[in-house]
Amino acid sequence: MSTKYETVIGLEVHVQLNTDSKIFCGCSTEFGKEPNENTCPVCLGLPGTLPVLNKKAVDYAIMAGLALNCDIAEYSKFDRKNYFYPDLPKAYQISQFDLPVAEDGKIEIETDEGIFNIGVTRVHLEEDAGKLIHEGSIDKSKGSLVDYNRTGVPLIEIVSEPDMRTPAQARAYLTELKMIMEYLEISDCNMEEGSLRCDANVSLRPVGQEEFGTKAELKNMNSFSAVEKGLEYEVKRQREILEEGGEVVQETRTWDESLNKTISMRGKEEAHDYRYFPEPDLVPLEIDEAWKEEMRKEIPELPREKYKRFVSELGLPEYDAGVLTGEKDMAVFFEEVLKDYTDPKNLSNWMMGEFLRLLNENNHSPFESGVTPLNLAKMLKLIDQDVISGKIAKEVFEKMYNSGNDPETIVESEGLKQISDEDELENIVDGIIEANPDAVEDVQSGKDRAIGFLVGQVMKETRGKANPGLVNQMLRDKLMD
Amino acid sequence: MIDKKDVEYAAGLAQLKLDEEEKEKYTEQIGEILDYVDKLSELDTDDVVPTAYTVPMKNVLRKDEVQESLPREKSLANAPDKKDGQFRAPKIMSD
Amino acid sequence: MNIYDLTIHELKDKIAAGEMTPAEIKKAFADRINDVEDRVKSYITVTDELAENGLADYENKKDGLLAGIPIAVKDNMSTDGIKTSCASKMLKNYKPPYDATAVKKLNEAGAVIMGKTNMDEFAMGSSTENSAFFNTHNPWNLDRAPGGSSGGSAAAVAAGECAAALGSDTGGSIRQPASYCGVVGLKPTYGMVSRYGLVAFASSLDQIGPITKDVEDSAILMNVIAGHDPKDSTSIEGKKEDYTEYLKEDVSGMKIGIPEEYFNLDFDKDVKESVLSAVEKLKEAGAEVETVHMTDASYALAAYYVIAPAEASSNLARYDGVRYGLRSEHAADISEMFTNTRHEGFGDEVKRRIMIGTYALSSGYYDAYYLKAQKVRTLIKDDFDRIFNDFDLIITPTAPTTAIELGSNSDPLEMYYTDIFTVPINIAGVPAMSVPCGFDSKEMPIGLQLIGPHFGEGKIIQAAYTLEKLLDISNKRAEL
Incomplete structure (x- = not known):
């Protein structure tokens, strides 16, 4: 009889914080500059230079911790994580080891299978490393080129508990995290540009067994679908090994998008002895109630709460609520319109229909189009009052979108008024x-x-x-x- | 007691290449120094909080303001090898 | 007296009185360097251009505290566009693109920077013999070491190759060479002088401080370099004082502790007698002197030889050949480049300390070594705090002996022992000064160490100034 296996997944998510300057120096964090244009003695790790902590990075880490329902540390400190790599100028990364800014949180996610709580182990602050480009392919290259623009960009690392049981849950968790970060406006969360990065620990264990199986660490999943596909592949790979009576090797594997499989980082495993010790060039952080409160005030209603409220209070279908809260600006726009308009479902139909279609066509975010919330409310009222028909309204809406004019003006000047005489x-x-x-x-x-x-x-x-x-x-x- | 394997392990972590003679020498010398250091265990420190900072300070923070970076030529001026505005280093993987 | 024998305050007086011009002063010191440098070898780089620039800018800075005064800087402090080698092959050709804050302050005060001084490689050593380039010779006896690691700075001051110098002190590297070379060396309270631009050895212990011909110059130089720097997170705000206010001949009522455990250590008889006789003079001048009991200094030394190498192993990891400094030419891939570069670039003592530090931080040993040492650090700091509840100052010798013969000591542990009196001060983060208090039977200078509480530089300066007047030896110069 064959054993049934359960999948265990934990995610380590790195989020680049969108501060103006780097975490320990005044260099700009702007993306897309010429190589090494955003560098100075500090982020190049020149001898004698010292780090000075950017307050905004700490503010953002506290906000993230609060939004993920964590306990915020009263006392936190930085540590050095020592390892050699050409993209790491000091040969240590300033990070947090035993006293991170936030610990012990959780978030709720929803998949087709239901609602789950995923534990958040910790949120800690650290500095990003530089970018390494291999001349030619990684195997045949003669050398590598290093650009330190990204070095010192502030990151938070969000470590989850091994609470996810399917790749779909992992994707849902990652999606929820991304939405939360976007609602907080502390990161661009762009996986392609690398401002959101995800590593996963995956293992299988026989159903009913408490002890975890041997895990593989999965890297290089550069999109949401890559996360799901990479995990699916890895689960299948491990199941096949176990079913044949083999043993999973503890190792780091990389997701190869073009081959559609995970590949072992063949033997290049360094011993993970990072020799953490307290960073003597920085002093500790003490986060008091006042600071925490100040940050709490900066936190808007988060996507999951909003979603639930749209369903329970506004009576929207779950699908509508999901689409509308999936993007912060969409939800904000929606609620702005509701200040001047009373039928949420009717509004939702318009936003998810015509509005979303035009936004996608033009690659706009809601506030980038010519339609203001007030004008949309006015237009919906013109329909309700039989001033224009629903069909004419589509024409009016498109004109509003492109011109920025209000609906009355358009209806008047184009003679689109409904004939009710x-x-x-x-x-x-x-x-x-x-x-x-x-x-x-x-x-x-x-x-x-x-x-x-x-x-x-x-x-x-x-x-x-x-x-x-x-x-x-x-x-x-x-x-x- | 530190042995040659420990010395080799530490040398690996520190990216130091040691020849046989150096390994022998360091094993002995570091052993002596650590023997001396072992006198620390004579002191009872069970309830003692470690000191990382002799002058207690906290929350030294700066405003999130962009300062001018170095001109790129200056950032790269000391580079042993460079190409297209980047630092050039030997390849990562060995053959 | 020759111009090059004069102190900062004497030179300032001469300039103010119109008896000398900064150009004449600069020339006198440059000539002196030409005369004696081949015998003393204090400097890694003589920065004539920098000195000329300083001089050319004199009119703009003539109100500066060091306007027109020739100063030397240890070669581990970054100087914009000027080689900063730390006496290591690793940085033999490294030119920083920025100035250390202490150097910037010297420039702003109008100093004429004469050169960058020799030192033990990356400040690791007690005789300057660990310089990758050459030995520096003690101006009082050229066969002897100047001490270290700031041996070049101390020798340059003692030889009249500059009016004063900056050194750095991690476990005694200012005070011990000052003692060996018969000059005044002050290690300020940790955080009083910005470390920005000081190439790090052990970050939680390193401090920059003045090496001068007398106590008054020490106060003047402190007025220039001390103070808060937003570029150094460990730099202290609001504690800077006018240290020249403490230049008073008065120790009446000052309570001075003499730690029995320190004086019971095995050290040179002449040193002991000289220090105790100086203490007697302070007592006669009205100080209250009492024997006190402190934790054996050997524990501090043991803690030091965990903490300093551990921090160093991390601080010196950046020398990997990628961005600056030496890169080995023998490297097929990055890993070989790292190991070969570090093999070729670092000297024996540096490698030894990196090895100790790496081992002490490695998995399974952290608690036994690093954490334990940090806890002992608390005990030592508490010990000093306890004494300073009742006492203004503590006096010990600066070093167990006078200057050792060059090439006489090759055993690392024995060499470490020469720091026994100075290391506890860095561990506790308190300030201490070495002042000349006499000479041994071979006519080599002896130093006495005055230790104060955190931010107690003023009291130290006051007692040292008084002692200097009582002993009347600060005018004595090495004959070259």
């Missing part, structure tokens, strides 16, 4: 009745559907501007008395 419609309706005797007969013989055809003819004649409800009523009055 019976006198004005009288002649047109009479003309349609005269021109369609067959349909009239159908209506009069009780074929109710035929009335729709006649309404459609009137709409066509008025280029969509006639109030369809009124036309319907007028036709009934004229044909069925």
Whole structure:
């Protein structure tokens, strides 16, 4: 009988903080500069230089800790993590070892299988390393080129508990983290640019066994789908080994996107003896209640809370709430409109339909289009008040998007106002009745559907501007008395 | 007691190449020094808090303000080898 | 007296009185360097251009505390565009693109920087014999070592190759050479002088301080270099004083402790007698002197030889041949480049300390060595705090002997023992000064160490100034 295995996944996520200057020197953190343009004696690790801590980096780490429901350390300090690599100028990374800024938190995630709580072990601050480019391929290269622009950009490392049981959960956790960081506005969270990076520890154990199996550390997953695919591959690989009676080797493996598999970092494993000790060039951090409170005030309603509120208080379907809270600006825009408009579902339909379509087409974020929340509210009210039809509204909306004008002006100047005046419609309706005797007969013989055809003819004649409800009523009055 | 294997291990961590003679010499000398250091164990430190900072200070922080970086030529001026504005180092993997 | 024999304050007086010009002074010291440097060998680099620049800028800085005064700087302090080698092959051609804060302050005060002085490689040593380049000779006896690691700075001051110098002190590296060379050396309270630009040996112990011909010059130089620096997170705010205010001949009522455990150590008889006789003079001048009991200094030495190498092993890891300094030409890949560069670039003592430090921090040994040493550090610091609750100052010898013969000592542990009186001070982070207090039977200078509480530089200067007047030996110069 074959053993059933359970997957155990823990993630280590590095998030670049979007401060203006680096964590220990005044160099700019701007992405995309010429190599080594953002460097100075401190971040180059020149002899004699010393680090001075950027307060904003600490602020952001505290905010992240609070948002992940962690305990914030009253006393925290920095340590040196010693190892040699050409992208690490001091041959040690200033990081935090035993007293991180935040510990012991958790977040809630949701997948198709349900809702799960994932523990957050710790959040600590550290400095980023530089960028190494191999001349030619990594195997055949003659040398490597080093750019230290990224050296010293502040990072937080968020370490999860080994609480995830499927690659889908891991993806959901990572997505939730990214959303939280974006809501806090402390990181760009761009996986392609490397401002969000994810390593995973994966192991399998027989169901019911408490002890963890031997884990592999998975690196180089540079997108959300790569995380899920890499983990899926790794789970399958380990299961096959175990099912054949083999043993999983503890090692670091890298995800190769082009081969669609994980590869062992063949024997290049250095002994992980980092010789941590307290960084003598920095003094300790004491984070008191006042500082914590100040940071707590900076934290907006987070995506998961917002999602739940949109469902419970606004009565939105879960799907809508998920889409609207998936991006902070989308949610903010939505709530801005609701200050002047009262039907959340109707608004949600518009935002997820026309608005999202145009945003995607133009690669805009919600506040980059010509539509302001107030103008959207006005437009929805014009529909509700029968001033314009839903169909005309799409035309109006597109014009608002491109011009930035308010809907009244557009409706007025383009003559798009709905015709709700019976006198004005009288002649047109009479003309349609005269021109369609067959349909009239159908209506009069009780074929109710035929009335729709006649309404459609009137709409066509008025280029969509006639109030369809009124036309319907007028036709009934004229044909069925 | 430190032995040659310990010395080799530490040399590996410190990226120091030692020849046989140096290994022997350091094993002996470091052994003597550590013997001397062992006198620390004579002191009872069970309830003692370690001192990393002799003058107690905390929260030395700077504002998040961008300062001018070095001109790139200056950053690279001492580089033993450079190319296209980058530091050049030998390849990472051995053959 | 020759111009090169004069102190900072004497030179300042001469300039102020119009008796000398800065150009004449600079020339006198430059000539002196030409005369004696081949015998003393204090300097790794004589920075004539820098000195000329300083001189050319004299008019703009003539109100500066060191306007027109020739000063030497230890070669582990960064000087913009000027070789800063730390007496190591590793940095033989390294030119920093910035000035250390202490150097910047010298420049702002109008100093004329004469050169960068020899030292033990990366400040690791007690005789300057660990310089990768050459030995420095003690101006009082050229066969003897100047002490170390700031041996070049102390010898340059003693030989009249500069009016005063900056040194750095991690376990005695200012005070011990000052003692050997018969000059005044002050290690300030940890954090009083910015370490920014000082090439790190052991970050939690390193301090820059003045090496001068007399106590008054020490106070003047402290007024220039002390003070808060936003570039050094461990630099202290708001404790700087005008140290010249303490230049008073008065020790009446000052309470001085004499630690019995230090005087019971095995050390040179002449040194002991000379120090105790100086203490007697202070007593006669009104100081209250009492025997006190302190933790045996050998524990501090043991803790030091864990903490300093551990921090050094990390601080010196950056010398990997990638960005600056030496790169081995024999390297097929990065790993070989690292190990060969470090093999070729570091000297024996540096490698030894990196090895000790790496071992002490490595997995499984951290608690037994590093953590234990940090705890003992607490005990030593508490011990000093306890004494300073009741006493103003503590007096000990600076070193167990006078200057040793060059080439006489090759056993590392024995060499470490020469720091026994000075190391506890760095471990506790308190200030201490070595002042000349006499000569041994071979006419070699002896130094006395005055130790004060944190920020007690003023009291130290006051007692040292008084002692200097009582002994009347600060005018005595080495004959070359």
